Structures are given as structure tokens and as C-alpha cells.
Amino acid sequence: MEIVFDSSTLILLAKIEILRTVSEDFRIIIPGRIKEESTRKDTFDSKLISSLIGAGNIKVLKMAKQDMVINLCKDFGIHAGEAEALALAIDRNVPLAVDELPAIKACKIVNRPFTTAIHFLLKVAASGKISRDTASVKLEKLTYYGRYSKRIIDDAYSRLRGGA
Numbered sequence: 001m002e003i004v005f006d007s008s009t010l011i012l013l014a015k016i017e018i019l020r021t022v023s024e025d026f027r028i029i030i031p032g033r034i035k036e037e038s039t040r041k042d043t044f045d046s047k048l049i050s051s052l053i054g055a056g057n058i059k060v061l062k063m064a065k066q067d068m069v070i071n072l073c074k075d076f077g078i079h080a081g082e083a084e085a086l087a088l089a090i091d092r093n094v095p096l097a098v099d100e101l102p103a104i105k106a107c108k109i110v111n112r113p114f115t116t117a118i119h120f121l122l123k124v125a126a127s128g129k130i131s132r133d134t135a136s137v138k139l140e141k142l143t144y145y146g147r148y149s150k151r152i153i154d155d156a157y158s159r160l161r162g163g164a
Contacts, residue, residue, distance in 0.1 A: 002027040002125040003115070005058075006082050006097040007037040012117035014038075014045035015145050016138040022120050029092070031063040031084040061090050076106040086112065088123035099146060117142060118156050125160060132160050150157055 003026050003072065010030065013019040022028070030038075039050045045095035052058045063069060063084045068091075072083035081105040089096040097120070098104055107114040121142065128131040143153050 001030060002092065002094045003117075004029050004085050004092065004094055004096050005034065005059075006029075006085040006098040006103060007034045008082075008103075009097040009117050009120075010034065010049060010058075010117075011045050012099055012142060012146055013120060014048045015044065016117070016121065016141045017048075018046060018121060018124050018130070018138065019045075019052065020057070021124055023052055025127075028052075028058045028097075029087045029088065030058060030060055032060055032064075033084045034067065035060045037081045061088060063091075065091060069143045072106065076102060076109070078102045078106055082106075086110070087164075101147075117146060118148065118152065122156060122159055132133050135160050 005028055010019065025091055031158060035053065035078065039046050049058065053060060065087055068087040069083045072078060072086055073080055078086070082098065086103060086106055087094055089112055091108065091123070095115055096107055097115050098107065099116050104114055121135055121138055124130055125132055136157065139153070139156055143146065
């Protein structure tokens, strides 16, 4: 399955060290601006993302519809990178991986399916690629790095323990 990523989700998955696993199960596509945002620092996550781009696990595409990007920025008050990722997801008719609330709201308004870093973590754990204990540790890291409500984190822990 092909999915466009915003820098927030890309960086979060790199920080909790499941981005490589996710890139084996999904065709990850990012626009150029997301590449710039997620690889400009000298950090572990930035180096991992650069490595996956170099290996072809993450494909970088140019966003041709800049007028759509500008309109998404204006209409939803989202940053240019988020708008470029959303525009690419709309253009390719695929979901957007995003963890920033304004961009999530934009997805809901334009009826674009989306997923978050927590969804990917739960999917990797459910597939057995990592243990539930390891997933719980990674979820703890997401509570530190991400901006999730207590309700979302509690729900994720419940799902990891086998709840609904």
C-alpha cells in the first residue's frame, strides 16, 4: 500500500525505531519539502530517514500543484510541508500519515484518510514484528516525543494489552 508521509509521523517513527519496519510494509512517499524538514538536523532520526531515502525505502516526489499547496495553507492554517504532503496524498488518492492536529483536521474536512504514528505502532505490534512489551516501551517514547492526549495514549495501551 502506498502512503504519503508528513514529517511529524516520519520523524516520530524514526525516533521510536520502527520506521524501517514500516517502510518494508508500505510504499512511503514524501514530497521534497518533507525531505528537507526531516533530514536537515544532525540527529539519529534524520540520519535514519536519509538512509532509507538513499536505499529507496522512501521515495521523494516533486509536488507539481503549488497552487493547491498555497490554497491548503490558506484554507486550513497548516504549514507548507503539511500542505505539500496533503496535496500529494490528494493528488495520488492515497492516505496521509500525519500527527499534527491542524493537518488531521484538514484531512477530515477534505475527506482524505489519514493514519498516525500510534496506528503504525499498534499495527507493527499486532503483526508480531515486535512484542507487546517492546511496543509498550515504544509507546512510552511516543508519549514523550509526540503531542497526544491522555485519552489517546490510554486507548493505545489498552489495545496493546488486548483491549478493543
